[in-house]
Amino acid sequence: MENSRKRSAKAYILLESLLTLALLSAVTGILLTQISNSHKAIATDNARIEALNVAQMALATNQSKIEANGVAVTIAQSDKTLTVQTRGKELLTLEIQKIEPLEK
Numbered sequence: 001m002e003n004s005r006k007r008s009a010k011a012y013i014l015l016e017s018l019l020t021l022a023l024l025s026a027v028t029g030i031l032l033t034q035i036s037n038s039h040k041a042i043a044t045d046n047a048r049i050e051a052l053n054v055a056q057m058a059l060a061t062n063q064s065k066i067e068a069n070g071v072a073v074t075i076a077q078s079d080k081t082l083t084v085q086t087r088g089k090e091l092l093t094l095e096i097q098k099i100e101p102l103e104k
Contacts, residue, residue: 047071051086
């Protein structure tokens, strides 16, 4: 009888250990996935920031196409809009508004 109790206690400890290991593995997997997604989002944001910096250089030098730091940017400007494109994708569109002077 004593042997049976020892075996069931060992089996219970083993089962508990396996469940704990499974839970730890699941939490670790979720955490690593979220870290990976966060890194991808930061990389995307940094690429957009770099493209906007290059677009700012293009505007400052009155160029419609410019390539700097490995980023190519095209600026299209009409009477009412200014569009910034990079890699064939629209990055930013601005609506140009004329400001009326205040009457004195």
